[in-house]
Amino acid sequence: MRTALVLPLLIAGLAAAAPVLAADSPEEAAIKAREGVMHIRAFNLGNLVAMVKKEVPYDADAAQTYAGNLKTLNQVDMRSAWMEGTSVDQYIDSRAKPEIWTGGAKFADHAKQEAEAADKLAAVAGDGLQAMAPAVKDLAQTCKNCHDDYRTD
């Protein structure tokens, strides 16, 4: 009796959820996806910054994992999530400045600098706090550089 009742409810629940998922336009889905990746970056970098600030003890294995995640995120090709027509001028949820699509190669240059800094960090994150700290700062600076140019406040 119990199972018989739960199953139809579950199916009804899934059916109700489906239109919600489908409601995102391709543009809204792209904005969500790229912001999601940014949040994963912030999570991993934030944990490393906490070690640098000595808010949590340095842990070589954990540091290597966070840094490895930051490096790996750059292997995900997110170019299709930066589709034209998704700037802050066009979508309320977007904080992407229109100059991303009109400013030539500079946006890609920022991404390249971030990727290089993430690679360098991943190479030293397990080697102790002293070795890691400057690489964390350098990476954070590349995030800020791009945000200063291409993200609204």
Ligand code: HEC
């Ligand atoms: C090449 C440029 C660029 C680099 C490099 C970059 N970001 Fe971003 N980031 C952006 C842009 C543009 C947005 C706004 C995206 C949007 O709202 O559509 C953003 C948004 C964010 C957000 C907010 C997401 C939201 O939901 O509004 C966070 C958090 C973030 N970035 C963290 C980081 C961290 C941490 C790094 C470095 C490890 C980083 N970003 C590197 C361009 C960049």
